[in-house]
Amino acid sequence: MQTGIVLALVICAMPLLASLVISALGKNAGKWCDKVGIGAMFVSLAASVWLTLGHHEFIGQKWDFEWITVAGHPWRIGILLDGMTFALLIVVTLVSFLVHLFSRQYMHGDERFADFFRWIGFFTFSMLVLVISDNLLTLFVAWELMGLSSYKLIGHYFKKESAYLACKKAFMTTRVGDVGFFLALLALYLHTGSLQYSEIFEKAHAGVIPAVTITWISLGLFMGSMGKSAQFPLHIWLPDAMEGPTPVSALIHAATMVAAGVYLIGRMMSLICLSPVALVVIACIGAFTAIFAAAIAFTATDIKKVLAYSTISQLGFMFTALGVGSNIAWQAGMFHLVTHAFFKACLFLGSGSVIHACHHEQDMTRMGGLRKKLPLTHLTYLLACLSIAGFGIPMLPIGFAGFFSKDQILMGLWQGNGGANDDVYKTLCIVLTLTATMTSFYMFRSYWLTFWTKPRDQKIHDHAHESPWEMTTALLVLGGLAVVAGYGWANIFLPAGGEHGSLIEGLKEWEHEDVHHAHIMASIFAGFACFAGIGLSAWCYLTASGERARKAARAAISPIYNAAKRKFFMDELAETLVIRPTVVLGALLAWTDRDVVDGVVDSVGSSAVATGELSAKADDSVVDGAVHAAADVAWGGGWLFSRAQTGRLRNYFFGAVGTVALFAVIVLYLTRS
Numbered sequence: 001m002q003t004g005i006v007l008a009l010v011i012c013a014m015p016l017l018a019s020l021v022i023s024a025l026g027k028n029a030g031k032w033c034d035k036v037g038i039g040a041m042f043v044s045l046a047a048s049v050w051l052t053l054g055h056h057e058f059i060g061q062k063w064d065f066e067w068i069t070v071a072g073h074p075w076r077i078g079i080l081l082d083g084m085t086f087a088l089l090i091v092v093t094l095v096s097f098l099v100h101l102f103s104r105q106y107m108h109g110d111e112r113f114a115d116f117f118r119w120i121g122f123f124t125f126s127m128l129v130l131v132i133s134d135n136l137l138t139l140f141v142a143w144e145l146m147g148l149s150s151y152k153l154i155g156h157y158f159k160k161e162s163a164y165l166a167c168k169k170a171f172m173t174t175r176v177g178d179v180g181f182f183l184a185l186l187a188l189y190l191h192t193g194s195l196q197y198s199e200i201f202e203k204a205h206a207g208v209i210p211a212v213t214i215t216w217i218s219l220g221l222f223m224g225s226m227g228k229s230a231q232f233p234l235h236i237w238l239p240d241a242m243e244g245p246t247p248v249s250a251l252i253h254a255a256t257m258v259a260a261g262v263y264l265i266g267r268m269m270s271l272i273c274l275s276p277v278a279l280v281v282i283a284c285i286g287a288f289t290a291i292f293a294a295a296i297a298f299t300a301t302d303i304k305k306v307l308a309y310s311t312i313s314q315l316g317f318m319f320t321a322l323g324v325g326s327n328i329a330w331q332a333g334m335f336h337l338v339t340h341a342f343f344k345a346c347l348f349l350g351s352g353s354v355i356h357a358c359h360h361e362q363d364m365t366r367m368g369g370l371r372k373k374l375p376l377t378h379l380t381y382l383l384a385c386l387s388i389a390g391f392g393i394p395m396l397p398i399g400f401a402g403f404f405s406k407d408q409i410l411m412g413l414w415q416g417n418g419g420a421n422d423d424v425y426k427t428l429c430i431v432l433t434l435t436a437t438m439t440s441f442y443m444f445r446s447y448w449l450t451f452w453t454k455p456r457d458q459k460i461h462d463h464a465h466e467s468p469w470e471m472t473t474a475l476l477v478l479g480g481l482a483v484v485a486g487y488g489w490a491n492i493f494l495p496a497g498g499e500h501g502s503l504i505e506g507l508k509e510w511e512h513e514d515v516h517h518a519h520i521m522a523s524i525f526a527g528f529a530c531f532a533g534i535g536l537s538a539w540c541y542l543t544a545s546g547e548r549a550r551k552a553a554r555a556a557i558s559p560i561y562n563a564a565k566r567k568f569f570m571d572e573l574a575e576t577l578v579i580r581p582t583v584v585l586g587a588l589l590a591w592t593d594r595d596v597v598d599g600v601v602d603s604v605g606s607s608a609v610a611t612g613e614l615s616a617k618a619d620d621s622v623v624d625g626a627v628h629a630a631a632d633v634a635w636g637g638g639w640l641f642s643r644a645q646t647g648r649l650r651n652y653f654f655g656a657v658g659t660v661a662l663f664a665v666i667v668l669y670l671t672r673s
Contacts, residue, residue: 001059001063002058002059002063003062004051004054004057004058004061004081004575005061005079007047007048007050007051007058007061008042008051008079008081008085008089008132009079009463010044010047011044011047011048011051011089011093011128012044012128012129012132013123013149014040014041014043014044014047015037015040015041015044015096015121015122015123015124015125015128016122016125017040017271018036018039018040018117018121019118019119019121019122019125021397022036022037022114022117022118022121023118025114028115029114029118029124030114031369033113033114033117033118033193034044034100034103034113034117036117037100037117037121037131038097038100038101038104040119040121041093041097041100041124042095042097042098044093044097044124044128044331045090045093045094045097047093048089048090048092048093049090051081051086051089051090052086052087052089052090058081058086058202059083059086060082061079061081062078062079062080062081062134063078063079064076064077064078064079064134064135064196065077066365067077070352071309073193074548075137075195075569076135076196077133077134077135077137077138078133078135079132079133079134080132080133080134080165080197083513084131084263084266084267084334085131085132087134087334087338088131088259088263088337088338089128089131091255091259091281091337091338091341091342092124092127092131092255092256092259093124093128094281094481095250095251095254095341095342095345095478096120096124096251096255096256097328097340097531098345098349098444098474098477098478099120099247099250099251099261099345099474100120101118101470101473101474102247102250102349102352102470102471102474102475103116103117103120103247104470105356105467105468105470105471106245106246106247106352106356106467106471107245107247107343109669110245112156115156116153116154116245116248118155119153119156120153120247120248120251122145123146123149123153123251123256124150124251124255124256125403126142126146126149126256126262127142127146127255127256127257127259127410127457129141129145130142130146130260130263130646131263134196134197134198135194135195135196135197135266136185136188136195136197136200137185137195139267140182140185140262142172142226143178143224143260143264144178146228146256146257146260147171147174147175147178149256150167150170150171150174150241150252150256150257151167151168151170151171152167153167153244153245153248153251153252154166154167154170154241154243154244154252155167155168155243155244155250156244156248157243157244157245160243161245162240162289163243163244163581165614166237166240166241166242166243166244167241167243167244169236169240170237170238170240170241171461173227173234173236173237174227174228174234174237175227176227176234177223177224177225177226177227177228178224178227179219179223180219180220180222180223180224181220181221181223181224181225181227182224183220183222184216184217184218184219184220184221184224186208187213187216187217187220188217190205191208191209191210191213192204192208192209192389194664195547197267197268197289200271201270201271202237204270204271204274205274207269211274211275214271214272214274214275214278215275215278217271217275218268218271218272218275218282219278219281221264221265221268221272222265222272222278222281222282222285224261224264225260225261225262225264225265225319226285227261228257228258228260228261228264229258229259229260229261229262229315229319230311230312230315231260231261231286231289231315231316231319232263232285232288232289232292232293233570233574235289235293235312235570235573236567236570236574238252238253238258238308238311239305239308239309239312239567241308242302242305242308245306246348246349246351246352246355247348247349247352249304249307249308249348249352250344250345250348250349250352251345252343252435253307253311253344253348254340254341254342254345254348255341255345258311258315259337259341261315261320262315262319262333262334262337263337264321265282265322266322266330266334266337267317268332269322269325269330270661272322272325273325276325276419276420276421279323279324279325279421280321280421281323281607282319282322282323282324283319283320283322283323283324283413283424283425283428284323284424284428285316285321286315286316286317286318286319286321286323287316287318287320287428287431287432287435287564289312289313289315289316289319290313290314290315290316290317290320290431290432290435291313291316291431291432291434291438292313292316292568293309293312293313293316293437294310294313294435294438294439294442294565295438295564295568296309296564296565296568297309297310297313297438297442298438298441298442298445298561298564299561299564299565299601300364300442300565301364301365302362302364303354303355303362303363303364303367303446303450304324304348304351304355304362306364306442306443306445306446307344307347307348307446309352310344310347310388310439310442310443311340311344313435313439314336314340314344314388314439316435317333317336317406317409317432317435318333318334318337318340318409319333319335319596320333320409320413320428320432321333321336321408321409321412321413322334324347324412324413324415324417324425325417325419326412326415326416326418328408328411328412328415329409329412329413329415329417330412331408332405332408332409332411332412333409333412335404335405335408336402336405336406336408336409338405338485339387339401339402339404339405339482339485339486340388340402340405342387342401342478342481342485343384343387343388343400343401343402343478343481343482343483344388344533345384345385345478346380346381346384346475346478346479346481346482347381347384347385347388348379348386349471349474349475349478350377350381350475351381352471353374353377353471353475354367354370354374354377354381354450355364356371356375356467356471357373357374357464357465357466358460358463358464358468359460359461359463361457362662364446364449365449365456366452366456366457366599367449367450367455367456367457367460367461368449368450368451368452368453368454368455368456368457368461369451369452369455369461370450370451370455370461370464371451371452373461373464373465373466374451374464374465374466374467375466375467376467376472376475376476377466377467377472377475378451379479380475380476380478380479380482381450381451381479382447382451383400383479383480383482383483384478384479384482385443385444385446385447386400386402386482387400387401387482387483388402388439388443389401389402389436389439389440389443389444389529389533389534390402390406390407390436390440390526390529390530391401391403391530391534392404392407392526392527392530394523394524394526394527400482400483400485400486401481401483401484401485401486402482402486402636403486403526403530404486404487406436406526407522407523407526408522409432409522410429410432410433410436410521410522410525410526411521411522413425413426413428413432413522414426414429414521414522414525429521429522429525430525433525433526433528433529434529436525436526436529436530436533437528437529437530437532437533438533438621439529439533439537440529440530440531440532440533440534440537441533441534441537442537443533443542444533444534444537444538445537445540447592448537448538448542449541452541452542453541453542458464465523471494499534503653526556579584596639596644
């Protein structure tokens with residue numbers, strides 16, 4: 001077996017092994033679970049770094065085997081190593097390792113401490129299997145295992161009703177998207193006879209799959225991604241998922257659950273790019289989700305809810321880029337997935353550090369002035385905010401991680417794909433520029449409210465303190481990556497074509513002049529968005545005049561503001577249009593089953609019982625009565641004749657004489673007559 005494949009197996013096996021060991025430890029797991037989990041993830045991380053550093057040596061390695069044979073057709077599953085695999089492996093293992101380290105102190109004293117580490121190990125294992133799979137079958141299995149893991153982790157505090165409802169909501173909402181994903185898998189297998197990436201792409205480009213079918217398959221795959229990656233209208237589960245522990249939120253938002261949907265579309269782009277309709281749908285829904293979620297984040301006061309809607313918005317950026325169908329935009333979308341993992345994990349763990357310091361207070365309107373109390377948390381949160389805002393120098397390769405990826409997304413949109421929908425993509429570029437401005441504003445709004453403005457609850461401020469070294473170490477690593485992760489990561493994603501480019505075959509390439517022009521426009525857009533958002537937020541929250549202007553603006557648009565604060569009534573719409581009709585339908589079906597179907601069955605049963613009772617009575621009274629009567633007669637006759645048996649000879653003699661005399665009298669009587 002090739003070295004790269006062995007390393008990939010080690011990377012996946014370690015978190016699973018940790019989860020199994022913690023389960024096997026039973027009551028003693030609480031003493032060792034954090035050490036087992038952290039140690040296992042360190043081994044996985046080391047193997048990922050080894051694999052990534054030697055990615056030119058390991059690129060293109062593949063290993064598979066025959067799993068089962070169905071109707072004479074073998075199903076093969078295995079491992080594929082390419083640029084996407086390398087990038088996601090190191091992101092997942094690094095973020096998961098730091099989350100494990102952070103959780104050692106954050107979850108200390110929790111009554112379900114061992115359960116937490118058991119399930120985040122299994123969660124990580126599921127994502128890693130999804131990343132290394134060379135086929136949609138094992139990807140789908142890992143996809144569903146992540147759904148199970150997220151259910152357990154979001155509902156970690158299941159004794160709280162809100163946590164119980166949140167994990168149920170997440171599980172059911174993502175299942176809606178999975179229906180489309182599953183139907184797409186069935187259609188792919190029906191037309192290609194395989195779920196291997198390479199075979200699907202080869203047959204799709206050979207014209208084996210009809211164009212209309214490719215569109216429906218692509219939309220089915222995207223439906224699954226909408227559920228996992230929380231795109232409108234299936235985004236409603238993600239904000240509620242904040243009921244889970246904050247490290248779980250970091251893992252879901254940065255490296256596992258929501259990343260899976262983007263990864264699926266990026267992986268299947270060679271198929272999806274054959275459908276211009278599907279591409280435009282993906283791009284438009286992504287752009288709408290981005291600006292929609294950003295508008296809600298403007299009004300959120302819970303620090304974790306701000307970050308949750310920020311994640312939904314940033315995922316919209318990624319899908320919009322993937323919906324272009326060009327190589328530059330594809331790389332930009334996947335590149336943003338990587339940079340987003342680092343700065344969003346830093347933001348979530350930073351919010352966890354703030355919550356930990358403030359006695360589990362999450363409302364930013366009760367915080368303020370914490371920069372001196374939590375210097376390291378403040379520094380790393382600031383770096384992550386600058387990264388998500390896309391802080392950098394336009395036209396120069398100098399900036400934070402988010403600057404490079406977001407700039408490239410806008411560049412890919414402005415450039416388009418040379419098709420009939422290029423004007424649509426330019427419009428979406430403007431929409432995302434506005435969204436980027438909003439992102440800078442609301443992220444720095446959370447920063448100013450938490451760390452800079454005057455303390456609004458003196459008791460919380462007085463008791464705030466910096467977090468332990470395990471937590472701050474994780475923050476410092478992620479904060480550093482939020483700054484430097486933009487340099488060199490794009491080289492890991494191989495361009496279309498070339499020796500190992502078949503997975504993204506068909507994506508558009510462009511001349512240098514086109515790229516340069518698009519880069520100029522994107523840099524202008526990105527620079528404006530970043531500095532305008534930061535500057536406007538500072539004016540609104542740090543100056544008296546800005547405060548007055550902000551309140552006046554809120555009053556002027558109060559209907560829109562209030563609607564955004566109510567999340568544009570999406571929960572109410574889901575309740576009215578989906579949940580209540582489903583409950584009514586369920587009640588109707590239950591009534592039909594109970595009163596109609598069961599009524600018919602009960603009537604048939606009652607008739608059978610009555611018939612049986614009648615038959616039993618007839619059997620007892622008639623049949624058994626006749627039998628008993630015959631027996632009684634026979635018994636009576638036997639008893640009567642037994643009385644004549646005295647055992648005395650004279651009795652028998654007189655009986656015989658009497659009988660002869662009787663017969664003689666009868667004969668004489670008959671003769672005379």
